[in-house]
Amino acid sequence: MRWVKRWLTWLAALLGLCLPFIQPRAQESADLLVTGGTVVTMDANRRILSDGAVAIRGDTIVGVGERAEIEGRFAAARRIDARGKLVLPGLINGHTHAPMTLFRGLADDASLRDWLEKYIFPAEKRYVNAEFVTWGTRLAALEQIRAGVTTFADMYYFEDDIARAAKEAGMRAVLGETVIGFSAPDNKTPGEALAYTERFLQRWRDDPRIRPAVAPHSVYLCDKDTLRRSAALARRFHAPILIHLAESQSELEESRAKHGLSSVAYLDRIGVLGSDVVAAHCIWLDAADIALLARRQAGCVHNPSSNMLLASGVAPVPQMLDAGVRVGLGTDGSAGGNHDLDLREEMGMAVALQKVTRNDPQALRAEQAVAMATIEGARALHLEQEIGSLEPGKKVDLVLIDLGNADGVPSYHPYSQIVYALRRPDVDTVIIGGRTVMDHRRVLTIDEPAVLAKARDYARQVQRSAGGVGK
Numbered sequence: 236m237r238w239v240k241r242w243l244t245w246l247a248a249l250l251g252l253c254l255p256f257i258q259p260r261a262q263e264s265a266d267l268l269v270t271g272g273t274v275v276t277m278d279a280n281r282r283i284l285s286d287g288a289v290a291i292r293g294d295t296i297v298g299v300g301e302r303a304e305i306e307g308r309f310a311a312a313r314r315i316d317a318r319g320k321l322v323l324p325g326l327i328n329g330h331t332h333a334p335m336t337l338f339r340g341l342a343d344d345a346s347l348r349d350w351l352e353k354y355i356f357p358a359e360k361r362y363v364n365a366e367f368v369t370w371g372t373r374l375a376a377l378e379q380i381r382a383g384v385t386t387f388a389d390m391y392y393f394e395d396d397i398a399r400a401a402k403e404a405g406m407r408a409v410l411g412e413t414v415i416g417f418s419a420p421d422n423k424t425p426g427e428a429l430a431y432t433e434r435f436l437q438r439w440r441d442d443p444r445i446r447p448a449v450a451p452h453s454v455y456l457c458d459k460d461t462l463r464r465s466a467a468l469a470r471r472f473h474a475p476i477l478i479h480l481a482e483s484q485s486e487l488e489e490s491r492a493k494h495g496l497s498s499v500a501y502l503d504r505i506g507v508l509g510s511d512v513v514a515a516h517c518i519w520l521d522a523a524d525i526a527l528l529a530r531r532q533a534g535c536v537h538n539p540s541s542n543m544l545l546a547s548g549v550a551p552v553p554q555m556l557d558a559g560v561r562v563g564l565g566t567d568g569s570a571g572g573n574h575d576l577d578l579r580e581e582m583g584m585a586v587a588l589q590k591v592t593r594n595d596p597q598a599l600r601a602e603q604a605v606a607m608a609t610i611e612g613a614r615a616l617h618l619e620q621e622i623g624s625l626e627p628g629k630k631v632d633l634v635l636i637d638l639g640n641a642d643g644v645p646s647y648h649p650y651s652q653i654v655y656a657l658r659r660p661d662v663d664t665v666i667i668g669g670r671t672v673m674d675h676r677r678v679l680t681i682d683e684p685a686v687l688a689k690a691r692d693y694a695r696q697v698q699r700s701a702g703g704v705g706k
């Protein structure tokens with residue numbers, strides 16, 4: 236009988252060894268699974284999963300992969316069936332002035348300087364106050380959420396009220412009070428604006444979705460002292476610096492005449508250009524400027540609609556990308572430089588503008604434009620550790636785009652479809668930081684009828700005012 240006993244002992248030992256492999260692996264818990272869609276990850280390998288899934292816990296992505304794998308690995312109380320939809324990282328609008336949406340269409344067909352000095356600055360002086368920016372930001376948030384934008388970078392006035400309205404709408408935002416060399420609607424001097432900014436940085440620095448910034452307007456509307464003090468304040472708080480840079484030929488000529496340098500080289504000379512800068516436009520650049528932007532790891536935000544409508548010029552986007560510059564995409568404000576906050580449209584514009592200007596159909600491709608609106612946009616805002624792609628560890632900013640409408644069929648290449656074919660009404664569901672802000676085209680965080688009614692009220696006021704502004 237001894238051999239039986241020994242045999243049984245061996246069997247028990249073998250079972251003991253195998254047991255951990257035989258037992259079904261316990262599922263990990265998640266709060267939400269988005270399953271069955273075409274997941275466009277925008278990760279380093281640009282993985283596209285045609286029957287993919289995303290697992291979400293709290294505000295963080297915990298798994299991305301094939302549907303079967305993710306469904307086997309995670310148990311979640313809630314599910315979103317994404318079959319027939321694209322699942323994308325939320326779009327990133329790298330440069331705008333959100334409340335200017337209430338001036339949409341006020342003045343067209345002017346150069347940047349004329350548009351600013353004859354129309355926009357007087358209109359702002361007259362109408363912009365805390366209430367105006369609150370409603371303007373709500374309107375802008377509504378439009379952006381409907382366009383699949385989950386993050387926007389903004390520089391305007393009464394930025395504290397903008398931050399409150401953005402937070403209320405559930406959006407992620409990088410916000411800076413404009414520091415400008417003349418009396419603004421709220422702060423009368425750059426010194427006042429910087430003091431306001433310091434309080435703003437203190438108030439918002441720990442917010443999970445609002446990233447406070449310092450925003451000197453430009454090298455042509457801020458003197459050297461203001462630019463340097465802005466940078467010093469930003470660096471004390473590890474905050475980004477938002478600025479307009481190399482936007483017009485006249486800015487370049489003025490900088491050369493005054494400083495003997497391009498505006499990019501001047502910003503570098505005075506110690507402002509760095510890896511915390513987010514520079515909007517970057518059009519009038521030479522090879523040395525591009526190399527400098529790459530070396531300093533500054534972010535650039537390309538705004539093709541604005542650049543075209545204000546005849547500002549064509550940014551050398553392909554050269555910047557080749558040089559390794561972080562290039563995102565923005566709408567700019569929607570009051571003449573653009574007329575909407577639809578970042579998908581900017582992707583199409585960016586691509587078409589480079590192709591036609593260079594007479595080269597390969598000058599910029601759809602995939603590059605989608606990257607500029609997502610992961611490259613995150614790099615431009617220096618937020619690539621948090622957002623811009625669908626990968627474990629990143630924040631849950633994602634959009635579902637319906638492929639069931641006429642412009643969604645047929646579906647061969649997701650990048651091409653996103654850039655050239657799909658439209659704003661195809662955006663179905665938007666999740667920001669794990670919170671659903673739009674569900675089947677119903678915006679949950681904004682009282683839409685109230686915002687539209689208020690916007691109409693403002694339009695009547697602006698239009699009625701004797702002499703008015705604009706045309």
Ligand SMILES: [Zn+2]
Nearest residue numbers: 479515567568
């Ligand atoms: Zn701007």
